[in-house]
Amino acid sequence: MQISINISAGPSISARRIKDWVFSALCFLAAVFGIGVLALILYCLLKLGLPGLSLSLFTESTPPPSVEGGGLANAIVGTLIITGIAMAIAAPVGILIATMLVEFPGKGKLAALVRFFNDVLLSAPSILVGLFTYAFMVRTLGHFSGLAGSVALAFIAIPMVVRTAEGVLALLPVQVREAAVALGIPRWKVTVLIIWRAAAGGIVTAILLATARITGETAPLLFTALSNNFFTGNPMQPMANLPVVMFNYALSPYENWQNLAWAGAILITVSILGLSVVARIFFRTR
Amino acid sequence: MANSSHAAKQDHKAEAAPHKAAVLELKKLCFFYGTQQSLFDVNLTFHRGQVTALMGPSGCGKSTLIRSINRIYELYPNQRAAGEVLFHGANVLEPGIDVNDLRLKIGMVFQKPTPFPMTIFENVAFGLKRHYKMTPAEIEERVEWALTKSALWSEVKDKLHKAGTALSGGQQQRLCIARTVALKPEVLLLDEPTSALDPLSTVKIEELVRELRQDFTIILVSHNVNQARRISDETVFMEAGRVVEVRKTSELFGSPKDQRTKIFIESF
Numbered sequence: 001m002q003i004s005i006n007i008s009a010g011p012s013i014s015a016r017r018i019k020d021w022v023f024s025a026l027c028f029l030a031a032v033f034g035i036g037v038l039a040l041i042l043y044c045l046l047k048l049g050l051p052g053l054s055l056s057l058f059t060e061s062t063p064p065p066s067v068e069g070g071g072l073a074n075a076i077v078g079t080l081i082i083t084g085i086a087m088a089i090a091a092p093v094g095i096l097i098a099t100m101l102v103e104f105p106g107k108g109k110l111a112a113l114v115r116f117f118n119d120v121l122l123s124a125p126s127i128l129v130g131l132f133t134y135a136f137m138v139r140t141l142g143h144f145s146g147l148a149g150s151v152a153l154a155f156i157a158i159p160m161v162v163r164t165a166e167g168v169l170a171l172l173p174v175q176v177r178e179a180a181v182a183l184g185i186p187r188w189k190v191t192v193l194i195i196w197r198a199a200a201g202g203i204v205t206a207i208l209l210a211t212a213r214i215t216g217e218t219a220p221l222l223f224t225a226l227s228n229n230f231f232t233g234n235p236m237q238p239m240a241n242l243p244v245v246m247f248n249y250a251l252s253p254y255e256n257w258q259n260l261a262w263a264g265a266i267l268i269t270v271s272i273l274g275l276s277v278v279a280r281i282f283f284r285t286r
Numbered sequence: 287m288a289n290s291s292h293a294a295k296q297d298h299k300a301e302a303a304p305h306k307a308a309v310l311e312l313k314k315l316c317f318f319y320g321t322q323q324s325l326f327d328v329n330l331t332f333h334r335g336q337v338t339a340l341m342g343p344s345g346c347g348k349s350t351l352i353r354s355i356n357r358i359y360e361l362y363p364n365q366r367a368a369g370e371v372l373f374h375g376a377n378v379l380e381p382g383i384d385v386n387d388l389r390l391k392i393g394m395v396f397q398k399p400t401p402f403p404m405t406i407f408e409n410v411a412f413g414l415k416r417h418y419k420m421t422p423a424e425i426e427e428r429v430e431w432a433l434t435k436s437a438l439w440s441e442v443k444d445k446l447h448k449a450g451t452a453l454s455g456g457q458q459q460r461l462c463i464a465r466t467v468a469l470k471p472e473v474l475l476l477d478e479p480t481s482a483l484d485p486l487s488t489v490k491i492e493e494l495v496r497e498l499r500q501d502f503t504i505i506l507v508s509h510n511v512n513q514a515r516r517i518s519d520e521t522v523f524m525e526a527g528r529v530v531e532v533r534k535t536s537e538l539f540g541s542p543k544d545q546r547t548k549i550f551i552e553s554f
Contacts, residue, residue: 105363106363107363108363173398173400175396175397175400176400176402177361178358178396178400179396179400179402179462180402181358181361181389182356182389182393182396182466183389183390183393183412183413183465183469184386184387184388184389184390184417184469185412185413185416185417189416193412194402197403197404198402
């Protein structure tokens with residue numbers, strides 16, 4: 001009796017088991033595929049980029065085609081300056097917007113509108129931001145410049161800072177806010193002296209992650225910073241930078257340029273990875 | 287602002303002598319969360335040098351009541367109070383009032399300890415530095431005074447420059463009381479100050495409240511009947527946004543007049 005029940009229940013149970021197994025296997029395969037692609041990229045990057053890594057990469061500027069030697073010093077410094085200025089604009093603006101959204105939302109209608117536009121900007125194609133900056137800044141000034149590149153990158157970084165910083169500020173216990181206000185301290189001082197201080201770790205994380213994101217952006221810089229074969233520290237001039245140099249050199253027929261493009265790719269990857277890791281450590285320890 | 291706070295200051299001087307002067311008077315106080323009314327025509331008087339306990343079931347409006355006295359509810363745009371809260375005769379609910387000045391005179395301590403992300407010393411000095419022009423020596427003196435008043439000085443005097451968040455929950459709550467007391471307010475609003483604490487810390491805070499009564503007018507929200515009985519001079523029993531009974535604590539607990547009060551007390 002019991003046996004016959006087991007047998008009759010058998011097929012449906014094993015069918016369920018098979019479905020369960022197939023589903024798990026698909027999830028697993030998808031994960032392997034995702035990680036595999038990443039591993040392949042890193043493998044390719046290391047294989048083609050490592051031979052080009054040398055000290056001269058940091059000491060010499062980009063060489064003429066087919067001339068041995070040379071490095072990426074002008075592009076590295078350019079990227080540092082362009083990214084630095086971009087974040088000097090994006091960090092304060094982004095933090096202030098996030099503060100407005102969390103601390104001073106009023107009745108909430110304006111905040112909802114700002115949040116909506118921020119989301120739109122967050123998903124805007126970066127080439128659009130580049131074209132926009134070209135139209136209003138490069139054409140107005142009459143020439144390409146590192147500064148225009150910084151402004152374009154700032155437009156990309158601001159919505160990222162806003163989104164992350166808003167999340168961090170909203171996480172703070174409401175009681176801390178109330179306790180400070182109950183001491184008779186004006187709202188803006190409470191925000192600057194207590195709320196920002198309490199959220200400092202998270203805010204730094206927001207800035208680091210946005211920095212990591214814009215370090216590799218290429219499209220906005222093509223229309224704005226352009227590039228420069230010579231070393232310059234002047235943000236009012238066209239400026240060499242890693243992504244655009246990589247773009248130009250990788251497309252070129254010259255082997256030494258192609259090698260430099262791969263070396264530049266390694267530099268960018270390592271610095272983005274470094275920034276992300278530091279950001280995560282920062283967020284955890286605070 | 288000018289008018290009302292002037293009036294308050296003059297009153298303050300004029301009536302330093304009489305012991306049980308009315309400091310705060312609520313007249314027909316109503317409160318709204320959006321369209322939902324949670325206080326209905328509350329009339330109450332709070333006297334100097336007394337601990338008044340507000341007691342009642344959860345949601346009866348006791349926290350809401352003290353939150354309207356220092357206008358902390360204004361942090362939330364959909365909350366609104368109507369009626370009068372007279373502080374030395376001036377209605378603090380009027381729009382022209384300087385709320386920061388009001389909150390300097392009417393301090394508040396909350397359910398959960400909320401140390402600021404800074405050192406113990408800085409926690410207490412924070413409000414002082416923002417409100418008064420004091421020399422560093424004066425600030426140090428006042429911090430020590432406040433921490434002593436709050437029965438915390440002996441425990442923290444050797445680690446004033448450690449983080450306030452490193453203290454235990456009970457110590458943190460006394461730090462929050464010290465932070466408020468340091469400003470020398472006239473009125474202390476305590477919103478269930480022991481509900482997040484262990485029994486030992488609770489005893490310490492209760493002793494502290496009895497101590498502080500001599501210098502401050504204290505309004506204590508408590509959902510714990512025994513606590514109200516232990517430390518208050520006068521008890522207000524509330525239910526569903528209305529005051530049911532207000533009497534001297536010993537009388538209210540000895541022979542409650544209202545049946546609802548009786549049932550509530552006996553349920554503990």
